[in-house]
Amino acid sequence: MSKKENKNESGSAESAGECTAGDTKDDKGLGLGVIFFILAFVICFLSGTLLFPKLLYSKKEQPFNFNHELHVGETGDCESCHAIREDGSFNGIPKLAKCQECHTETPLGETEDEAVFTEMYVAKEKEVPWYVYSRQPDCVFFSHAAHTKTEGMDCVTCHGPIGTSTNLKPYEENRITGYSREIWGQNIWGIKKHSWDRMKMDDCAECHKKETGHQGYCFQCHK
């Protein structure tokens, strides 16, 4: 401490006439600090937006591509394949038997995906191990019957315009929770523009509050 003081004293004594020079030096430091702060902010912001999702989510390709637009055109609507069973439960992604109502061992189309499907799955009677984008955590109960049948909601409201897509996007899995990225949404900041952008509990509660006046008791959607 005393050394420092001595230095300062001697320094001030030496630079009695360099007062202005010392001031400009300080300004320079400030300017550098501002530049450093902005640079660091930009780097952190960009890595948070671009790098973090890549760290957080692992990408998995579906077994083969599925053309929703083509199938909706052929079958007419979503319910032809994704239907509510007689007991009120939802069948989700249909089993192979449903596909086989149309698909036989002779390919219906000429695409590579059709060839993979018929060779690997139809011929071998093997279920397709699809990754389900909208798979909710285990503790969630969701009644498709209540929403689509009783209340007449459209599939699009929660699932988005999947019916008009021609390609399946890669399935992204949260490495920490194991849940699909669709739950949090594509936007890493959690900003949503459409009702189908996120599938979090808050999104369910928001709509329930608006439509029914109450966000519901726990057991309405939990099991």
Add this chain to the structure above:
Amino acid sequence: MNKIENKAHKFGMVIDLDKCTGCGSCMVSCMSENNVPFKEDESNKKDSITWMRVYKLTNGKSFPDTEIVYLPRPCQHCGGKGDHGHSPCVSVCPATATDYGYDTGIVSQIYTRCFGCRYCMGACPYHARYFNWWDPKWPEGMEKYLSPDVSPRMRGVVEKCSFCFHRYQAAKDKAYYDGRDDIEEDEYQTACTTACPSGAIVFGDLNNPAHRVHEIVKPDPHPWPNNPNVVGKSRNPNVFRLLERLGTNPKVYYLSEREWVRKAGDNYLDGEWDKIKNHHGSESHG
């Protein structure tokens, strides 16, 4: 608001202790229905989890007057003081991991929300709540036999009987599919009710006079004159609830023709029982 939720239910249970043989079918069916993990040493009662537990009571007399009664105890699904939904466990939970469903009268438990402080276990006068000290360990291959309708619990959370709520969800789904407004009495029955070989457990809607549970219990719509916090006291002289005078207002009622059994449902001072035993709801004052 949804048609089905417009009508508030109040699901409850009455257990005929004179019919109960203590066979334990309700405990077994409950465990398998609700994916309740079993332990290496089930006799270690500090570790084992029994949503439904059968207690053994005796009248304390020596032979030949000894009598034994078995008392199955699920979660009582308390309505709290005045039946306003402030159940002992719900009111102490700092995480809102348990809430009172005003549309069903069922006290929920959300495992993913619970952080394991165990306040609710301390608050529950019926020891109906259990803590997972360990992650469940299923024998190899048994995971495939777990029910997909009940989410399994992890280490560090509290669990308890849910009145097999997933069966209500399934029954409602069916009603939605059929375009019906409401479910039938037999569509929603708990696992223990259906498993009981002597038919000692009756389950249904305490708000619906057509249901058997209502016919047996005849719940009093007025507060009990002795304690206004007690609501829904049975007008059947043989029906009682556990620690009824606390005002927790359980939705599990017990039925017995034997006086010592009814007296065993609460703690009484000397001579208190004789004063109180004939008060059966407001009807006795009518």
